[in-house]
Amino acid sequence: MAKYSRPKKEKSSTLLLVVLILLVTLSLSSLTVLVLFRARERNTSDKVNFAVEQKKYFNRKNLDYLKQIQILQQITTGDANSGVEPVKGLLDRKKAEHANKESDKSTGVVTIESFFRWAVADLGTTEKSVLIAESDETTARNNEEHQSKAFLDLSEKLDDQIAIIKGEITKIDDDVEVKIEEFSRKKVEKDEALKTIQQEKEDIEARYEKQERDIKMEIKRLEELIRQNSVRKEPVTGMLEKQGYVMNPSRSAKTAYINLGTEDNLVLGMKFRVFTEVKAGVIKWKGMVEVKKILEQHRSEVSITNQSEAFEPIVDGDLITNPFYGRKDAKIIVLVGRFEEQNFPYFGNYSLEELKRRITGFNVKIADSVTVDTSFIVKGLRREESQTDEQNTEMATLLAIPQLSIKDLLDYLEY
Missing domain, CATH: 3.40.50.10190 (BRCT domain)
Incomplete structure (x- = not known):
């Protein structure tokens, strides 16, 4: 039984298709890298995240490139197990078939060699991109640390300023409280002073009205006195008041008691004249007594300093008087x-x-x-x-x- 062999033309087409797929894949990868690089213009935190993700991506792409290069090497050198014709032999055959054409432009026979050069260059570019991404990551982290430190410094300064402002506000609040208390105290004092002045005004008005009434009454009384004394112009020369009486006199001790005491406006040493009424309008003087001790509310001890007649001594019930004495x-x-x-x-x-x-x-x-x-x-x-x-x-x-x-x-x- 004859062994089946794939036609050479079909193998060449398959190889070209593989190469085209790789080229498309690399193009898409480059486009993706370009898009990712343009996204670096974001803020610091986004750049850091982007750089980390980009680094991971390039690591994955490097692995893919290595795998693809291994496959290409297998294709180029040939693989007995796969039954694929070595690329070198294929290229030689293609050169013989298209000797009269520009191989680089028309057949694309050297495309694989160019692809290798491009792949190596692109790999270097990728590594540079990775280094740039790592540098950007480091720079971003440094910027973030610098900004964090600046933020902390600014925060501390703000805290200090806030503490100062709070202290000033507290002081202002205390001053306001003191002034409010002082104002309230002065207001209370002013209100009390106004009340006092108003009360004094009312008292003065009341006293004035009373004095006015009293003066009017006194004028009427004086007018009546003037009318009564208009006929008699002689002065009143007599004055006799019954202000108290004698109690328990002792003729031998020359002492006695009177019914005036502590509640009767009595003064030590005050003298009283003793008399008795013979009949209505007729009196008889019997002697003098002097206050020696004020004993009780209405009782005082007196000494008999003078007695008019020996045969008419001072006895219980005799009356006393002193024009200077006022009982009330x-x-x-x-x-x-x-x-x-x-x-x-x-x-x-x-x-x-x-x-x-x-x-x-x-x-x-x-x-x-x-x-x-x-x-x-x-x-x-x-x-x-x-x-x-x-x-x-x-x-x-x-x-x-x-x-x-x-x-x-x-x-x-x-x-």
């Missing part, structure tokens, strides 16, 4: 006339200042002019009166205010 309110008096020392032959060497001191010592107020509140006036021994004294005397007469002589008061003032 202090007396108000006005001094009229002159009060030199030589005018008091029975009063000792007291000056006018000493006289005033003794009077005020009994809780008595000395005023300069006569008013409706004046309790009485004290007239000096000498008649050399000033214009003010004349006005005070006339006003006391008009208002029916008692006018007492200093002679009638010395017994209450002496020690």
Whole structure:
């Protein structure tokens, strides 16, 4: 049985087809490489990823090229097992058949040799591309590290600036809080001051209205007094008040008690004249007592300093009086006339200042002019009166205010 042998023309066509496929594959690979290289214009992170992927791709292509070169070598040198005619013999035969033609341009017989040269050159280019990709990767990584370091430095600076700004904001907040508290405090103080002023204004208005009413009432009262005293122009010279009474007198011990005490505006050393009413409008003087001890609310011990008649001693129930004494309110008096020392032959060497001191010592107020509140006036021994004294005397007469002589008061003032 004869062995089947593939025609030589069919083998040549197959070889050319293989070569064309390889050329197309290499062209596509080159085109792919070109596209990948043009994609390097992306940002740093994309370039790094691209370079890594490109390197992997070129490694794979190198393996493919090596495999294809091995196949071509087998085809060129021939392979007894494959039954393929060696390429060299094929080329020699082709040269003999097409001797009159330009082999490089018309037949493409030398295309495989050119392909080898191109493949080697392309492999070098690929290796250069790989090196460039690795360099780009290194550069990208360096740039990334540089940018990362710059970012960290900038971040630290920003953190420092933010900390400074936060500190300033905190300080401003604290200052604002302090100013708000100070403003609130001043506002409260201002409101309180306004309330106080408003209250004082209302109080002043109320006092003014009351004083106005009181003055009107006082004017009416004075008009009535003037009307009553229009007929009688004589001064009131008498003054007698029943201010208390004597209790448990001891004739031998010359002591007694009175019904005035701590709640009765009593003063130690104050003297009272003792009297009794014989009948209506008729009194009898019995002596003098002086306060020695203030014991209780309405009880004090007194000494009997003077007794008018031995056969009419001071007894329980005898009345006491002192024109300077005010049980509830202090007396108000006005001094009229002159009060030199030589005018008091029975009063000792007291000056006018000493006289005033003794009077005020009994809780008595000395005023300069006569008013409706004046309790009485004290007239000096000498008649050399000033214009003010004349006005005070006339006003006391008009208002029916008692006018007492200093002679009638010395017994209450002496020690």
